[in-house]
Amino acid sequence: xxxxYLASKIGIDDEDFMELVELxxxxxxxxxxxxxxxxxxxxxxxxxAAAHSIKxxxxxxxxxxxSELAKRMELQAKAGSLENFDAYILDLEAQVNQLSTN
Amino acid sequence: xxxxQPYTVLVVDDNLLNLKLIEKSxxxxxxxxxxxxxxxxxxxxxxxxxxxxxxxxxEMPGENGFDVIKKLKDDAATNSIPVIFLTGVSEVxxxxxxFDLGAVDYITKPFHPLEVxxxxxxxxxxxxxxxxxxxxxxxxLRQVTxxxxxxxxxxxxxxxAKFGVYYKALQEAGGDFYDILNISDKxxxxxxxxxxxxxxxxxxxTASVKALLAQNCTPVYSPAESMKMINDVLxxxxxxxxxxxxxxxxxxxxxxxxxIINAGHPPVVCLPVKGDPFLIKSEGDVCGMFSDAHxxxxxxxxxxxxxxxxxxxxxxxxxxxxxxxxxxxxxxxxVYETLRDVPYDRAPKEMISQLFGNNCCPEDDxxxxxxxV
Numbered sequence: 001x002x003x004x005y006l007a008s009k010i011g012i013d014d015e016d017f018m019e020l021v022e023l024x025x026x027x028x029x030x031x032x033x034x035x036x037x038x039x040x041x042x043x044x045x046x047x048x049a050a051a052h053s054i055k056x057x058x059x060x061x062x063x064x065x066x067s068e069l070a071k072r073m074e075l076q077a078k079a080g081s082l083e084n085f086d087a088y089i090l091d092l093e094a095q096v097n098q099l100s101t102n
Numbered sequence: 103x104x105x106x107q108p109y110t111v112l113v114v115d116d117n118l119l120n121l122k123l124i125e126k127s128x129x130x131x132x133x134x135x136x137x138x139x140x141x142x143x144x145x146x147x148x149x150x151x152x153x154x155x156x157x158x159x160x161e162m163p164g165e166n167g168f169d170v171i172k173k174l175k176d177d178a179a180t181n182s183i184p185v186i187f188l189t190g191v192s193e194v195x196x197x198x199x200x201f202d203l204g205a206v207d208y209i210t211k212p213f214h215p216l217e218v219x220x221x222x223x224x225x226x227x228x229x230x231x232x233x234x235x236x237x238x239x240x241x242x243l244r245q246v247t248x249x250x251x252x253x254x255x256x257x258x259x260x261x262x263a264k265f266g267v268y269y270k271a272l273q274e275a276g277g278d279f280y281d282i283l284n285i286s287d288k289x290x291x292x293x294x295x296x297x298x299x300x301x302x303x304x305x306x307x308t309a310s311v312k313a314l315l316a317q318n319c320t321p322v323y324s325p326a327e328s329m330k331m332i333n334d335v336l337x338x339x340x341x342x343x344x345x346x347x348x349x350x351x352x353x354x355x356x357x358x359x360x361x362i363i364n365a366g367h368p369p370v371v372c373l374p375v376k377g378d379p380f381l382i383k384s385e386g387d388v389c390g391m392f393s394d395a396h397x398x399x400x401x402x403x404x405x406x407x408x409x410x411x412x413x414x415x416x417x418x419x420x421x422x423x424x425x426x427x428x429x430x431x432x433x434x435x436x437v438y439e440t441l442r443d444v445p446y447d448r449a450p451k452e453m454i455s456q457l458f459g460n461n462c463c464p465e466d467d468x469x470x471x472x473x474x475v
Binding site: 010011012016019020023024027049052053056057058059060061067 | 116117118119120122123126127130161163211212213214215216219
């Protein structure tokens with residue numbers, strides 16, 4: 001992923017962008033924990049709220065694939081379904097881990 | 103908002119990444135950022151720091167953005183701070199609700215930091231322009247107040263008129279005024295009026311009516327004729343819906359004859375040298391509304407030392423206590439009795455002090471004249 005391009009696209013310098021990427025990873029992993037807890041407790045609303053948070057943050061950073069995936073999870077969870085979420089989570093974790101090795 | 107102080111923006115979002123992103127974008131442009139990740143903290147910071155602008159996320163756990171903006175707008179300390187809310191692109195209802203609650207704009211999420219910056223700039227500019235307009239208008243209104251007070255004659259400048267006065271305009275452009283007319287050495291006219299409204303237009307009316315009084319209250323006209331002519335001119339010049347309630351009292355200290363012309367105004371109180379205080383009730387139309395207005399006219403023989411009180415409805419009415427001057431005027435009669443031994447020039451202030459205490463805070467403008475024959 002081209003962080004330099006994304007940084008210039010949202011109008012901040014590279015150093016600040018890297019700091020935000022680290023913060024994004026931390027908050028998204030925290031939101032992923034909330035999603036897992038929500039799944040264990042069968043609380044789709046909690047899962048939806050955490051997915052909403054990831055969607056917004058990823059959208060703001062320009063991480064469109066992550067934002068799209070989180071949006072799909074949010075809509076589905078808010079409709080009451082947690083089907084396929086194990087797969088979604090694996091996908092999301094992989095994408096987030098990829099950011100840290102970028 | 104001073105020139106050298108940085109502009110301050112409070113950013114409220116439960117997502118730390120969003121907070122940080124906005125903080126970084128705005129702070130590098132010279133803004134000072136406060137941030138909160140929940141509603142109660144946001145309100146507390148808003149009250150404490152009084153930021154120049156607030157960026158507020160709608161969807162937050164617990165107290166959401168709608169709750170926050172509603173409470174901010176309900177608080178006089180924070181209700182003028184412009185609020186821009188952050189909302190999802192498809193949430194039309196949320197946008198409408200945000201505007202209903204007093205937001206000035208919205209930014210859709212995901213947001214672009216440069217768009218946030220642009221909207222913050224435009225709304226700060228609007229806010230600066232509005233504040234400057236308000237300050238400008240307030241300064242002009244203060245000038246009007248000074249001019250209006252300067253137009254009210256002082257007892258020390260009219261010793262033969264033997265009157266004392268209490269005058270207080272509740273707002274910058276007060277609706278009450280009075281005038282003293284030296285018709286001759288022994289004949290004096292006393293005019294008290296309350297105009298509908300408390301705006302600048304109203305205070306300009308004071309100058310117009312003063313000019314009309316000076317032209318028409320002369321020895322060649324009877325008090326009723328004077329008031330009729332003033333009414334006819336006011337009907338022509340007053341804007342639609344504007345009128346005065348007025349009382350014109352004419353005392354001839356040689357013949358000891360007194361005439362009161364009442365135009366929809368609260369009744370004059372007489373405190374005779376001998377006897378209990380009483381109301382001089384006479385009904386009449388308001389002034390400046392109808393060309394064929396009919397005013398109440400009362401002619402009395404008076405004695406030296408008799409006192410008369412003319413006042414505006416602010417003295418006897420209370421919207422809070424649902425008292426109108428019809429009942430309020432009667433209720434105050436015992437108070438006038440207590441003023442019998444107070445010199446006439448001090449009686450109005452003493453009366454106000456008795457009614458409202460020393461920290462006078464009436465609900466409306468008040469003018470109160472005490473006149474001794």
